[in-house]
Amino acid sequence: MSRTALTPGCRAARLGLLTGALLAAGCGSLAPPHERPIAPVAAAWKPSAAVARPDAGAAATAVPAPDIAWQDFFLDPRLREVVGRALATNRDLRVAALNIERARAQYGIQRAALLPAVNATGGATRARTAADTAASGRSATLKTLSAGVGFANWEIDLFGRLQNLNDAALQTFFSTADTRRSVQIALVADVANAWLALAADQRRLQLAQETLRVQQASYDLTRQAKEIGSESGLTLAQARTTVESARTDVAGFSRQVAQDRNALELLVGAPVPDALLPVATPEPPPAAALLLAVPAGLPSDLLQNRPDVLAAEHTLQAAAANIGAARAAFFPRITLTAQAGTASRELDRLFAGGNGTWSFAPQIVLPIFTAGALRASLDVAEITRDINVAQYEKTLQTAFREVADALDARANLGEQLAAQAALLDASATVLRLSQARYRTGIDSFLDVLVAQRSYYAASQTLISLQLAEQTNRIALYKVMGGGWNSSINSAGAPG
Numbered sequence: 120m121s122r123t124a125l126t127p128g129c130r131a132a133r134l135g136l137l138t139g140a141l142l143a144a145g146c147g148s149l150a151p152p153h154e155r156p157i158a159p160v161a162a163a164w165k166p167s168a169a170v171a172r173p174d175a176g177a178a179a180t181a182v183p184a185p186d187i188a189w190q191d192f193f194l195d196p197r198l199r200e201v202v203g204r205a206l207a208t209n210r211d212l213r214v215a216a217l218n219i220e221r222a223r224a225q226y227g228i229q230r231a232a233l234l235p236a237v238n239a240t241g242g243a244t245r246a247r248t249a250a251d252t253a254a255s256g257r258s259a260t261l262k263t264l265s266a267g268v269g270f271a272n273w274e275i276d277l278f279g280r281l282q283n284l285n286d287a288a289l290q291t292f293f294s295t296a297d298t299r300r301s302v303q304i305a306l307v308a309d310v311a312n313a314w315l316a317l318a319a320d321q322r323r324l325q326l327a328q329e330t331l332r333v334q335q336a337s338y339d340l341t342r343q344a345k346e347i348g349s350e351s352g353l354t355l356a357q358a359r360t361t362v363e364s365a366r367t368d369v370a371g372f373s374r375q376v377a378q379d380r381n382a383l384e385l386l387v388g389a390p391v392p393d394a395l396l397p398v399a400t401p402e403p404p405p406a407a408a409l410l411l412a413v414p415a416g417l418p419s420d421l422l423q424n425r426p427d428v429l430a431a432e433h434t435l436q437a438a439a440a441n442i443g444a445a446r447a448a449f450f451p452r453i454t455l456t457a458q459a460g461t462a463s464r465e466l467d468r469l470f471a472g473g474n475g476t477w478s479f480a481p482q483i484v485l486p487i488f489t490a491g492a493l494r495a496s497l498d499v500a501e502i503t504r505d506i507n508v509a510q511y512e513k514t515l516q517t518a519f520r521e522v523a524d525a526l527d528a529r530a531n532l533g534e535q536l537a538a539q540a541a542l543l544d545a546s547a548t549v550l551r552l553s554q555a556r557y558r559t560g561i562d563s564f565l566d567v568l569v570a571q572r573s574y575y576a577a578s579q580t581l582i583s584l585q586l587a588e589q590t591n592r593i594a595l596y597k598v599m600g601g602g603w604n605s606s607i608n609s610a611g612a613p614g
Contacts, residue, residue: 148279150286150443151504153436158419159512160519164526181412184601185424189307192596195407197395198314201387205310208388212306215299222288222295223613229288232281235273240460241266264469267460267476274454280447283440290437292613297430304426304602310386311593315407317379318397319586324372325399326578331365334571338362341564354564361568403585408592411599413526422518425600431511438504445500448493449486456480521598525591532588539581546574 180187193199206212243264250258276282341358344350384391397404422428459477463469486493553570556562596602 148283148443149446150279150283150440153439155423155432156435156508156512158423158515160418160422160515162418164413164418165523180409184411184596184599185603187409187411187596187601189602191409192601193311193408194405197397198311198407201314201383201391201395202307202310204389204391205306205387206303209306209386210388212299212302215302219292219295219299222292226285226288226292226613229281229285232274233276233285235270235455237268237270239266239268240458262464263462264464264466265460265462265476266469267458269456269458269460269478271456271458272454273456274452277453278447278450280444280452283443283447287437287440287444289613290433290440294430294433294437297426297433300426300603301430304597304600306386307602308593308597310383311408312590313379313383313386314397315586315589315593317376317383318399318404319582320372320375320379321397321399322582323579324369324376325401326575326582327365327368327372330575331362331369334358334361334365357564357568361571403582406592407589408596410592411595411601418519418522419515421599422515422522425518425598426603428511428514428518431507431514435504435507435511438500438507442497442500442504445493445497448496451483451485453481453483456482518598521594525594525598528587528591529595532584532591536581536584536588539577539584543574543577543581546570546577550574 189202190199193202243262245260245262247260248258250256253259274281338355338358338361341350341355345352345355380391380396423432457477457479459475461470461474462476463471463474468474550567550570550573553562553567557564557567
């Protein structure tokens with residue numbers, strides 16, 4: 120078979136076609152295209168969520184939670200100030216912000232691999248040759264000076280390996296930024312809940328202190344009556360049990376109030392002035408935050424905009440990019456090393472004409488046998504992607520449950536609060552009548568004791584329900600993605 124010799128023009132044409140094919144391969148990506156997994160949640164909220172009604176004279180706002188800045192959501196100026204301080208000094212939020220900066224730097228490192236690293240070099244050598252090895256038969260000392268600039272082992276990214284690694288680092292940065300938003304949302308809610316818990320425990324303590332004062336006065340009267348013989352020792356002992364029970368509650372709630380303040384200061388990251396703390400009042404305090412309406416639209420549309428869900432999706436995209444890098448490892452890798460400079464035996468002639476030097480060393484590496492390492496690396500990348508899909512779906516399901524729980528709680532809180540207030544009013548009436556019947560000798564002190572305990576328990580339960588109503592407002596705001604003001608503390612894409 121005869122072989123036709125290629126002319127220089129034909130060889131150039133084929134070389135151009137080959138170069139074009141390689142460049143076209145380099146423009147693509149071996150990573151699988153990103154497809155958002157189907158949301159594994161119900162298509163609509165449960166019917167019970169639709170009965171969420173505002174109460175206590177508060178009107179529900181229909182503005183989406185992410186569009187309401189936390190400064191506008193909280194109604195109490197002291198609570199707004201405490202939340203603002205926490206955002207400035209909380210250590211967890213500071214760590215989350217530093218994680219963003221670290222991810223930004225890591226992305227910069229990975230992006231730099233796309234371009235050659237150019238280095239300037241300079242050197243000097245001085246060597247003595249032995250007489251027996253020299254061609255002239257005489258020993259000689261040689262000196263060489265050199266200077267140059269070049270790059271080493273720069274990989275031509277024909278199959279997108281470096282670009283996929285770059286994309287993975289970028290998606291990791293976006294995930295870290297969304298995680299920081301999620302941390303802030305959680306911090307805003309945690310600080311508000313801690314502040315409200317402190318307010319509720321202060322009211323419980325105040326109720327226990329007032330109960331102790333009343334029971335101590337009743338005990339003193341009973342003891343005086345016992346001394347003159349108009350009351351029995353049993354009645355006196357029963358009165359004492361109410362005093363000691365109230366004293367126990369005062370001590371317990373005093374400890375709880377102190378611990379609540381410690382927890383609040385830990386979240387804030389600094390001492391909280393007394394002027395910013397809630398003040399205990401006999402009457403329930405006004406609403407500390409807005410009441411949000413039932414979210415409109417599909418659950419998946421709402422939940423997929425939550426920062427934690429977005430962070431999980433970016434992690435999934437990073438996993439897909441890593442699959443592309445693992446696939447590219449099966450193909451040849453071409454690296455270039457080049458250097459240009461000058462060399463001379465004399466310093467004053469280092470940059471003289473005719474002393475220029477250069478070198479160009481391309482290298483291609485084609486994996487032939489790796490004992491299954493490349494296949495295993497691809498398996499790891501694909502399994503990691505599958506794990507991230509499951510984690511994304513679990514994050515979405517968790518978000519759906521949190522919103523559903525908050526809406527279900529809201530649906531019954533109004534009725535529960537009204538019933539508990541009616542129960543407290545009825546308990547007050549029973550206590551008043553029992554005391555009157557005891558003073559007239561109709562009933563024993565045991566009936567008064569039972570009525571007192573019922574009234575006290577109903578009062579404590581009402582405080583707990585009022586706290587639950589306030590914290591439910593915070594929960595709705597949090598689970599629907601509120602608590603993040605994009606005008607401050609935002610992290611843009613790395614440059």
